[in-house]
Amino acid sequence: MSMLSTTAVASHSARNDCWIIVHGKVYDVTDFLDEHPGGSKIILKYAGKDATEAYEPIHPPNAIIDNLPLEKHIGTVDPSTVVKVVKQLTEEEKRRQALLANRPSLDEIINLHDFEAVAKVVLPDKAWAYYSSASDDEITIRENRAAFQRVWFRPRVLRDVSVVDWSTTILGQKSSLPVYISATALGKLGHPDGELNLTRAAAKHNVIQMIPTLASCSFDEILDAAQPGQPLFLQLYVNRDRSITKKYVQHAEKRGVKGLFITVDAPQLGRREKDMRMKFVDDGAGAKVQENMKVKKDEGVARAISSFIDPSLCWDDIPWFRSITKMPIILKGVATPEDALLAYDAGVQGIVLSNHGGRQLDTSRSGLENLIDIVAALKTRGPWPNPKFSVFVDGGVRRASDVLKALALGATAVGIGRGFLYAFCAYGQEGVEKAFRILGDEFEMNMRLLGARTLKELTPDMVDASALHSHVGLTPNDNLYSSVYQPLRTAQFKDGAKL
């Protein structure tokens, strides 16, 4: 490949002759303009120029290489011709930098909510909208959290709890916590190192990371960052073109991935209105992470990056998956006892009771609520826990006490997605490590206070889940009466000052 000056590249800046620079390489994207899932407009903005900065956060590094025919790989930019651009920080960016500098010190972070509070402030608006959004009225995302608060503890006392142990084994892999890192997409929107923050922190703390199909970092980048023998799982969106999926799965198995979590609750990605309001696609910043995408405009990041997902995926596909891999297969997104039994009978190794963090079907019930009925159904197939079949739960987890509730009700382990995502958005790898330490502290304390020395000692009678199925709606407020009722107040200070 030839070496080109930036001036030479700049002369190809027309719709019918369009070159761009990414990571120091020059590409002819003229014929690709109409195929770009994010639309041609955003590419044309960089016609004849360096597009790396816009490309970076939402494409895996090899996306352009893999997608453009080799003859469109024009050459390499001559570094001597690159004019150092004194980057002008936008006002927005300056504001963010100031906020970052002003973050609470990591010492002051004492629970997982704190990470979210910091991330909410320091993230770019688009990243916050993409990460925090859920579908329709965002009722399920909140219900996920609320469900845990409807389960109450029945702690046992006077057991010798000098030593408590919350380590476990997940799909045959050791884990220091009964928690794995659930997949969340597009990590670079929130931090330049993206998902690698999780990989590195997980290695140090013996926690298992589930790699997302829609990671900002490429699969191999993540695997390369992992320690030898570090257990990893893979989350899979199944492609309309099964050959791509097959290649992807078999590559993962070859690189040592220990479990395949096939997402079954997303034949189409949900309408996430916070994300849609950001008009991400209108800005042209559409993302492309796999082939065969057909993008609708104006539907936010989620839709832009997900058009390759196959809505025809069905039970009949399961045998095929079993034929292409020996990894344990877990169906992620099961919500009913009916489907749990179908999964069991289909011979997969487990299910995740999940509603996709509230991002898919709104007013779906929480995984925790479904857990009770599903464990009851699975007991019709044999004693529980069943070593051949794992049941995971995710959604709304913020405290070790949440995890303990799920385990007491029969879950194998629990996934946390946003909790760790916000940790690295706010503090990078150190944030994730702090999150693990916080959970560890909480596990130690809560297991002592519950009277359970090991996870095996967590039993259903340690929780009162009788209110879990209660979804009441209050009589709407009596506004007239409320407006005339004068609330009681306590004694007032002598100067009547508001305190």
Next chain:
Amino acid sequence: MSMLSTTAVASHSARNDCWIIVHGKVYDVTDFLDEHPGGSKIILKYAGKDATEAYEPIHPPNAIIDNLPLEKHIGTVDPSTVVKVVKQLTEEEKRRQALLANRPSLDEIINLHDFEAVAKVVLPDKAWAYYSSASDDEITIRENRAAFQRVWFRPRVLRDVSVVDWSTTILGQKSSLPVYISATALGKLGHPDGELNLTRAAAKHNVIQMIPTLASCSFDEILDAAQPGQPLFLQLYVNRDRSITKKYVQHAEKRGVKGLFITVDAPQLGRREKDMRMKFVDDGAGAKVQENMKVKKDEGVARAISSFIDPSLCWDDIPWFRSITKMPIILKGVATPEDALLAYDAGVQGIVLSNHGGRQLDTSRSGLENLIDIVAALKTRGPWPNPKFSVFVDGGVRRASDVLKALALGATAVGIGRGFLYAFCAYGQEGVEKAFRILGDEFEMNMRLLGARTLKELTPDMVDASALHSHVGLTPNDNLYSSVYQPLRTAQFKDGAKL
């Protein structure tokens, strides 16, 4: 009829000699002053002048023609004598124009709530009060919405949902949505084209409109605006004078209306306090759309326009209706299994489970809640769904997911009134079309996520309606305790700035 100068008309401006101009015609209303449902005062304000602008929004075009004896039709105004009045916009009107100009673009409207948010701001206060108000404490109107949020989904996974289809047939008419446009009155209060916005949008999208008895546009105007073969239903308030009703119904059938929805929950229109507070009638702007009205003052638009409604309407009238029309007859406003069975046994073709959008009996239960008991009762008459009998639901619908819940519980289709009304108040016909598109997108997504490819595949086990009958009331707030309890906060930024 003679041609008159405006000066000539102006000389008849006394209580005992009062002419007015409406739509370029001159009428002698001296003898009618005392009969005017909105009172004489408002007419006298225009004595000897052009009253068109005040008349327009709340009367059907032919109201004055039909109600005044022919000898009172004096003649036509000579256009050359009309002084062009440079209309002085009121401050209020200027403010509204600015708000309209400032509306979000239609692209930014992504759900049905958005239309309401815009309409609330851009509508004249009186129109907003009339449309948005409900009876007494407005508890039922809010309960209608809340009821949907008490039903939760039980989605099925791994079904091939490549193709999903939400079209249906309503009373034998094809509809692109399992939704019809429910009748709402006085459309011109909110938009100059009134109900025609709905008619035109419905034609383009194959949706069925129910024409209200109290439309601002006349029945024939609406029919004339419809496309050939466009299916339309008619909502009927039964007149104390049955001959008027008979004429109206038979005219409708002749013009091709496909279903007759007789309102049975409004022997008298409800006390709608928001509307009453606007003192609509005091301003003299009483409306008259049918004969035989006897209006009480100070009771808002609703009462002013509804005095013709017959409170003696009863089950004994049903055979008569069956004798005057072959249209399917639907009773709109049934709320109990007892009445549902009476309707079935009376041989009508269906019922609408409705509380009139919360505008009649406050603290009535929602149609959705009643649906469960009523479907159960109707099953005692044969298998459900029953091709001879339709059950519709309306009230509080804002999302396709709401509709899917009602269908899963046994409803035939669902009516939306205010949702489409606010759409045209905010954006005219285009707003209504956008509303259809939004619903379409929501149906596509939610059916995929539910695992239902057609409406037939929606089954009761896809929803958890166990909380639907729950109407709890919280223990009143413990104000003293709440005032001394200090809520937790997350970590603070270093400068302590409120973020």
Next chain:
Amino acid sequence: MSMLSTTAVASHSARNDCWIIVHGKVYDVTDFLDEHPGGSKIILKYAGKDATEAYEPIHPPNAIIDNLPLEKHIGTVDPSTVVKVVKQLTEEEKRRQALLANRPSLDEIINLHDFEAVAKVVLPDKAWAYYSSASDDEITIRENRAAFQRVWFRPRVLRDVSVVDWSTTILGQKSSLPVYISATALGKLGHPDGELNLTRAAAKHNVIQMIPTLASCSFDEILDAAQPGQPLFLQLYVNRDRSITKKYVQHAEKRGVKGLFITVDAPQLGRREKDMRMKFVDDGAGAKVQENMKVKKDEGVARAISSFIDPSLCWDDIPWFRSITKMPIILKGVATPEDALLAYDAGVQGIVLSNHGGRQLDTSRSGLENLIDIVAALKTRGPWPNPKFSVFVDGGVRRASDVLKALALGATAVGIGRGFLYAFCAYGQEGVEKAFRILGDEFEMNMRLLGARTLKELTPDMVDASALHSHVGLTPNDNLYSSVYQPLRTAQFKDGAKL
């Protein structure tokens, strides 16, 4: 009695020689100072002066006459010696006058809440505190209201409701409404005419007033203001000295009172903290309405005026009451089926299910809730309704729909206290009449919409009271999660203005 100059009176202004003027008469109260229930301090403030203005609102007119021995009635003030005092309005009083002038016109009052909203503003702080307060945390007062909102209607349709009739008979007396005016104390705190506002309005509208023992107007004043034959009831606090009670009851019967409501839920008046915070007694304005009071300081009006009430009153006293009067005897304040049956078996004519407007035992259940169990219990004594035994309900009633719910569940009639009290505080007698008209309008409408033409047609199946016993408490708010969750918003106007 002699005629005295004000100068002569003024010379008796010492603790051991203390005269005061009330209503133009001179009294020697030297020996009474230590017996005054409100303390001597407040009297000494007026030693040698005219005390009428302070005396007036909280004593019945004849209190001083009845309580002082005849020899202490010194004489009459010579009017020519009275110096006209130009009364200086306090700032507070000026503010109130301005507010009164600024009241909404009576036309704008469209529900009973409106009266309360006006009264809250125009009443002196002490009067508002006394009237509006309830005991402890004021939970029961609000529960009274909330209970009605937990009962939902099941309206019937297609009944001929041309004519509806909500008149009834209460303890053999005709009433235009199924509602009576329940007793509330100290009416002159809120309006110079006190309880007479109710008497006069009741006469015009054929409503029955229950006269309170603790009225500001004397019993005879009220009877004198009544029309011949106007039915009245009497509320009775039983005195420690039964001879006083006997005299009072027999006098009432002689003057034609038609029912005796003995309060049984107030052996001691409740701690009403809003009232206590007003430090009414500290100001010296203690009230005395009956003899034998022993007042504790610092406990608000309620305690000051109630010390004569006998806490030893018990079931054994009932035969004695039956021996001294032939009026129907009703026990006011029954809360349990156990006591309802005791009352029935004791031969009284009825009970009021009441918690004293939330002013006695806080966190008591509402009368409406108790109604269900109590009617069920009374059915064990014979068919219901039982012509020999009435069950009334009071507490929290603001709408005719509330009344209809109670009647549907088996109540004979319903008492409204504060609703009418606030009406006259805000607008005098006209306010009370307007309140009757509002209720009448609401009865007409709601009975039509319910499908009940007469009160007899109100049946238990017209209400869904399944939630009435539900007293849930929410899981306390998850403050950290709530502080980081960002609520959805609708589309924004282009200028981003807050609307």
Next chain:
Amino acid sequence: MSMLSTTAVASHSARNDCWIIVHGKVYDVTDFLDEHPGGSKIILKYAGKDATEAYEPIHPPNAIIDNLPLEKHIGTVDPSTVVKVVKQLTEEEKRRQALLANRPSLDEIINLHDFEAVAKVVLPDKAWAYYSSASDDEITIRENRAAFQRVWFRPRVLRDVSVVDWSTTILGQKSSLPVYISATALGKLGHPDGELNLTRAAAKHNVIQMIPTLASCSFDEILDAAQPGQPLFLQLYVNRDRSITKKYVQHAEKRGVKGLFITVDAPQLGRREKDMRMKFVDDGAGAKVQENMKVKKDEGVARAISSFIDPSLCWDDIPWFRSITKMPIILKGVATPEDALLAYDAGVQGIVLSNHGGRQLDTSRSGLENLIDIVAALKTRGPWPNPKFSVFVDGGVRRASDVLKALALGATAVGIGRGFLYAFCAYGQEGVEKAFRILGDEFEMNMRLLGARTLKELTPDMVDASALHSHVGLTPNDNLYSSVYQPLRTAQFKDGAKL
């Protein structure tokens, strides 16, 4: 011991030669620096200086004497060498002094909430954080209060309640109230006299105080302040070194303590985030009240002072306790029927149903809720109440009515901790006495209104506890709908002024 000048002491201000002055005595703490539970930093701040003021509030007076070997007791400071330091009040301290001066007068305090409202304002931030904090999301602390509000009264009428008596016997000791003072730690943080405020007030009112292991005042100080024969209980945290515990318990018994309450719900103290956010330990103000503490940094006061507590305490230890003392043994912190029966069968004299004021395992149920199941379980061992076994309840008590509910459900007596703590923080001993008087007034009134003359007459049928087990979670708020719904308002005053 020699007499030393302050100058002489000042010369020992190095890390390797560090003397400090406490209460006028000089100590060589060089070797102790690394053992200090609060860290060396805080001591070094006072190297060569007087540390009394920092030492005082969080150490019992004899802590330094008991912990330092005798040879490190250097001598006494020569008072003549002490330079009177004109103490500079900090701004914070000045603000607090002004607030204290401005407190409501004690007359205005009419309920227990008032004390908390005052304490919240006048306490130093650290003290408020330590006292008010609870674990994790502070859900249980609020649930404790809310649980009482879910129990409703069923009052009986027409019983002769002239005389009511709420005195009782607790573990054989007379008490004027069915309430004891529950242990709370570190009283001097809130008032210079610390726990002695309680001791002295308890003596005057015949109330029983439970002395906390973690008192600011030493055990003997408290006993010395007690009146002869004044009954006291002791709360015990069991030390890892049982010999210390044995000595402590036997000393207590010798000094006449009447009951031993062994805390069993705190093998480790909870994570109290309000407290943690105060970074108490970082300031170096770590506390040491017993030996063998190993303190983690950054975990607030609670962790700093509690490391000596033995997490291995278990049922097997109970016989040992029975062997070292004849005091009644009560297990404080039992939460399940299972453990209640174990306690009964282990031969102890009672249990406290407590969750440690919400400070240990968050989302534990309230003691009141557990009471129902536990009394039911204990009835399987014999009739209830059982003279051999007491069941106490604490947590969230603010009103006598709360106490009456617990007693009606079977509790022996009720503990109040924070209520009395806040009383002395705000008003010293007088505050506590006022709190007793308030409770007395409330008991008198509520027992009369309930129809119970003695505590024995409190029966389960006097309360409706059917909602106690209800822990519902609302459907999350429908934010979009709520933002467009316009609440009703009452009539407006003519000038439209906000009132």
